Structure formats: C-alpha cells, structure tokens
Amino acid sequence: MDTIIIVLKVGLILYGIYSFIVYMSRRSDNRSALKDFRNAPVLRRITDEEKSALQPFLMGQKLTVDDNVRELSGAFLRHGLSTQGSSTEHDTIGDVDVLLPYDAIDYIEPHNQALVVLAGKSAVVIRLNGFDLFEGRQRAQRQQAQDQQWKRGEIGALPSLDEVGADTGAAMPEAVAASIATDPNARYQRGEVDILSQRTETPEEVESRMGRGGWASAFAWLLAFVLLWVATWDATQAVSVYLMGAGGLAGLWAAWLFVRTPPATAPARQPQPVNRVRGMLNQIAVVNASNASVQNVGLFIGDKLSLVLPSHWRTTASVPYGEVIEAELRTSDFSAVSFGSKWSVADEWRRFRPAYWGRHLLHLVIGLLAIGAVVLSAPDPRGEAALAAQWLTNGGATATYGDAGQLADKLPRWGSRARMEGQGRCEIDMNGRGEEHTTRGVPVIDCTSVRWNGTAPVVPALDIPPSVLALGEPGFLRATENHAMASLIAMLRMQQMGGQASDPLAAYRARESVPLTVRGFDRSVAMIDAACKDAAGLSPAACERLQRELVRAIDATVDKDGVDTPVNTWQALATSAAAGQENADLILSRQQLASVQRALAQAVDSVVAAKIEAARPAIVPAQGGVLLASSMRIDNAPVQQPGEGNDDVPGATAGAPDVTEDDSDTDSSLLARWARLQRNATAEGLKPFTLEGLVTASGKDAAGTPWVRIDPSLDASRMTAAGAHVLWWLFAAGLVLVNGVLFALRWTQDSRRRARLDADIATRPAPGATGLF
Secondary structure, rough: HHHHHHHHHHHHHHHHHHHHHHHHHHHHHHHHHHHOOOEEEEEEEEEEEHHHHHHHHHHOOOOEEEEEEEEEOOOOOEEEEEEEEEOEEEEEEEEEEEEEEEEEOOOOOOOOEEEEEEEEEEEEEEEEEEEHHHHHHHHHHHHHHHHHHHHOOOOEEOOOOHHHHOOOOOOOHHHHHHHHHHHOOOOHHHOOOEEEEEEOOOOHHHHHHHHOHHHHHHHHHHHHHHHHHHHOOOOOOHHHHHHHHHHHHHHHHHHHHHHHOOOOOHHHHHHOOEEEEEEEEEEEEOOOOOOOEEEEEEEEEEOOOOEOHHHHOOOOOOOOOOEEEEEEOOOOEEEEEEEEOOOEHHHHHOOOOOOHHHHHHHHHHHHHHHHHHHHHHHHHHHHHHHHHHHHHHHHHHEEOOOOOHHHHHOOOOOOEEEEEEEEEEEEEEEEOOOOOOOOOOOOEEEOOOOOOOOOOEEEEOOOHHHHHHHHHOOOOOOOEEEEEHHHHHHHHHHHHHOOOOOOOHHHHHHHHHHOOOEOOOOHHHHHHHHHHHHOOOOOHHHHHHHHHHHHHOOOEEEEEEEEEOOOOOHHHHHHHHHOOOOOEEEEOOOOHHHHHHHHHHHHHHHHHHHHHHHHHHEEEEEOEEEEEEOOOOOOOOOOOOOOOOOOOOOOOOOOOEEOOOOOOOOOOOOOHHHHHHHHHOOOOOOEEEEEEEEEEEEEEOOOOOOOEEEEEOOOOOHHHHHHHHHHHHHHHHHHHHHHHHHHHHHOOOOOOOOHHHHHHHHHOOOOOOOOOO
C-alpha cells in the first residue's frame, strides 16, 4: 500500500512538472508572438469613443492603450495553470494575449479576425468577427438596466437586449402596430414581458424556500465520528482524551443543529422580493454546448425571463404553454411562488403542510454507516463498555478470589477487575460441531468455560466392537520405507548435485518421493472382512464404501499374460493380496498411504458416531460451583497485567470448537475425542488455572449457578479507545433509532400529503387558459 501511495505521489509530481513545462513553453511562445505582432502594419488610429468604451476594462488593471489599431487573426486558445485551488488563465488569438471586453467571448470562432490595440503585454479587442465594441457596450448597458429594473420591481416593460427592440424611438411597422391595436396580447407574442408589481415573500413562501435543511447537522455528525475513530488509533494515544472530548462535543453540536429552529432574523430567512410579471409562456429545448445529444427543456416568459416551477406543477398536463400568463417570481432565482389564482405556494403550504423526511433518511444512512464502521473497529461492544465503565469509575483495584464459595457469595460487579486462582474443570459443549456421520454435533471440551468447585460430569463408555477398534490401531498397516528404492534415489540425487552443497528442500522432496512397503497386507484384508462380517461392526454401506475407497487409493495391478491389469474390485484385491501373491506386500506412495488411512478412519468414525448418538442422553453435565467464562482459553498461563497489551496472551476465540485441556493430544478421531471427554470427567480433568481480567458480565443461570465472564485482553492502555468506541456506539445507535422512527413517520405523512395534493391539483383550472386570468 505504501508503495502504491509513493508511486501516485511521484506520478503527480512528474505530471505537475510536465504541466509547468508546457505552460512556460506556451508563455514563451505568447511573448514571441506579441513581439512579432508589434511590427504588424497599423490600419488606423483608435477613436476617442473607442478609448472611452475601453476605460472600464483598463482602469482596474492600470493599463494604457496606444493609438494604433492593428489586425490580428488566428485560432483562439485559452490555457493556464492551476495550483492549490488557484488558477491562472490566458486568452490568446494567434498566440497573442488578448483582452476580450464585454461579451466578445460569445463571438469566438474557429478562425478569428480581430482589430486590436496594444496595452502593455496584451492586445485589447475592439472588433472581433461579428462583435463591435460600441454594440457590446450597449448590450451591457441594456442588460444592466434590465437587471436593475427586475431587482427594483419597477412597473413597466422590461427593456430588450437587442438593438431594435431597445430603440424605443424607432418607428414600429404599420402591420405590427395594427395587430397590437386589435390584439393586446400581440406584443407579448413578440417576446415582451411586463412587470406588474413587486412585493416581499410571505412567511409560508419563506418556509417553502428554506425547507428543514439537515446538511450542517450531517457534516457535524461525520466530523464527530471521524474524531472518535481517530481517538482509537494507537498513534494518537497521547492525545486520545482530547480527541474523544472533541468528538463528543461535535456530536452534541450536531444534535443541537438537528433539533434547533433557525431564527427568523437569519439572513437566509429574510423575505425576498417577488415580482408579478405578465408574458407568454414558452417551452424551449436548449441543446447542451458540450454534448449536442443532451437537451434540457426550459420554461421562459417571453424572451427575457426563465421560469422555475415547482416540480409537481410541471408534471400536470394543464401548464399553458404558448399562452399569455401572469406569475409571481422570486427576483433571486426566478422560481415561481404563484401561477394563477389557484396555483400558489403559500396556499399549498397552509393546506398541505410538507412533511420533510429527507434529512431523517440522510442521518439514518450516516448512523448505519457508523454502526458498520464501529462493528469492524470494535467487535466486542460489551467488553468495550465494561472497560469504559472502569475508566469512568476509576476502578483500578483488582479483587482476588482464591475460593469458589467466596466468589459465589459476592460476584464482582460489571466493569471491575478480578483475579481467580484455583482448580477447575473445562466445560463440555453438548452442541459441539457437526460431523459427516452425525445428525447432531459431537460433544467437545471447551476450556474457554471452566467450572470451579462443581460436580464432575458423567461420560459413559462406548461399546465399540474389537473388530472395528482394530481398524484404527496404529499398527493396522505395517508400512516401512523401501530401502532399495531409497538408496537408488539418493544415488541419482548425488549424481545430479555434482558435488554441490546439499539443498534441504530438495532432500525433503526426495524423501517424500521414496515409496513405502506395506508388508502382510493379507492380514489387513482379513481384519477388514472380519469387521464387515461382525454384526455389531461396520454396516453394509460403510463396508462397501471402505472397500471401494481402498481399491481406488491402492490402485494395485496384477500380471495377466505378461500385461499389468488394474485391480478394480475388492474381491480381486483380496485374492491378489493372499500370502505368496504379488500384492501380499504393497508398494504405496505416501499420498496413497494417507488416503488408505483416511478411509479406515472414516469407517471407524461411522461406527463410533452411532455409539455417541446412543450415549448422548447418558451424559450428565457438571453442576454447581461457579462457572467462569473468558474470550480465550482458561489455564495456568502467565497472567497478563494491565497495560501490557494482549499480543502474548495464549488462547482461542470464545466458542471455538474442541478447545481441549491438552494441546499435545492432536488426534481428531471421534474415538479419541470421546476418550478426552472421559478423562475430563475424572480427577485428571481438574486443572489449576489463573484467570485475571476485566469483568464484562456476571449473574446466575437457570439452575442458579453463579457465572462470571472475564476478558483478560482488556487492559488499562485501551481505556480511552474503549470510551471512544462506547461514545461512537451511543451516537450511532441514537441516530439510527431516532431517525429510523422519524423517517418512517414523515414518509407516511408525506405520502398521504402527496395523495391529497395530487387530488387537489387535478381539480384546479388551467392557469392562462383564456389568455389572461
């Protein structure tokens, strides 16, 4: 991972160096092009009117233009450099830096013809393709006048941006004047828009614009969880208390942001101006400039104002496209607050009060993500909570118990430290684990639970036939290395080495390839047949499966007329293994021998499993005393002291199968496991133990036996991290519970509101259906 990060950083540095070199190369070309352009022929001198029109663009940059107008042609290119959020860009035509006044950028073409004057290290455009300096200034002035009239709400027609429409003194064609005289709406068909009045938003309109928010609270919650997460790092242990405190404060701040009602005096909640306008409603498909296949359908009033309708108003089929309408729009974003006498945001707010569920869904998702993260970071919340409780109560003293009666009389409280030392017996897990031949789990010994001073369990003996037991004896197959083959392989290996130093791995592989000789296989065949014929021995199905597996694993052959013929049946194998026959002594590889032994063990287990099923009801578990439980094996291992960490603590995960009392006994057969159960039920099963750690739970079971659960891995060095995890859990669980309920409630309310609102919209008249309302 570190290598990937280093490679990415080096790649970014190299890309930055490359970008800088390209930028500097282009700037060098721009300076050379400007130097050459200074020698270009002068077409004329700039007029005083042109200088005046350029002053707004020159004064702020302290530029002074010369009097010579030159012609500049070439392709347009905008290039620059971005660093740490700031960027520098340059507009060039023919590689010469240019300053584009007013809306000249809108007249850029693939190849450009421009008239420019020099000002410092750039050229200022006074004419570009279809752009004229004076016309650009007039358009800017008309746009400014239109914006000012819109913001102030001055009654009257909005000025047009085009030159013909803006010239109020121009003579109107007689045909147009006649149409306006006969039809008052004709002027609106030409794209004109009138401002009828201006007012401020009502309280309902302000609320509909503001909504209920929730983003600030969501970001505060994310900050709280990040701070709590960082507080659990080992690298931040020195400042973990401060980080946890900051995380707690951030969570409280997030909760306050969530429940608070924004003050009415907040700047964002101040009523905005609303203009009532009249004009023709047009629906126009606008092609995306960067992707011609994408079209955005927009609403416009005349050719001057965009119109933003509430989403549920646009879905109705009664929107009067192509008709003269009156609407009230906010001056800030052109969003409609009324659209006819029956289409009003304030009226909808009063009659169909919105139920906001979006912020609850957002916080619910954050809470679920936080729970998932804390589960991965701290999978044992009970232990973390106990450690945090010890930290808060400053319970550093360790209670010592040397007698089970003393412990039973007064159980240690949750979150305290306790030490127990004595002799106990590992518990029997009756569920155990499932096996191939059993319908229920085979009981196993679980040393993560120890009964202190209790009664001994009763484990009955299994009545296994001797014929079946013989199949599992170590000497059932008498296999030895084939010394002749071993000597030959060693000789060939020495020849291949040629006097070089020995290779231990090669020596091991050579030994593994040495075949084994199984002598007296006829004896083994007779014992298998005896186990199959024994009424209490192998079942017919188990016997058939064993014989089939042995034939397949041994893969023996017999000589028939000078040809090695494979042995495919057990009867043929038994015949060829008789005394004096060619398979009386088998030659097997180690892999073949392992397969044979595995098949024999499975056959024995099939009989033992049936006996275990019958003996299960006779098992009497241990009772009384005190039951001790831990997240790892309980034995007489050295006790871990607080603050030492948990890297050297021996043990297995709680509930791990077959956590036995003797790690040296590795025989996993069912018979060996039952023997271990029997030994555990005798005096041999009592083992000394020492258990010390944090109490994560305690109580009494259904039989009234006291029990205590202790986690030795929770030490004082992790107290702050545990506190951060607990606070993390509380915050995340609170978010999920509160917002889960509120989301379901608000969603239901909003669904009902939507149904009533849709029904009301269906009965409303179409605004503007008769021209004007």
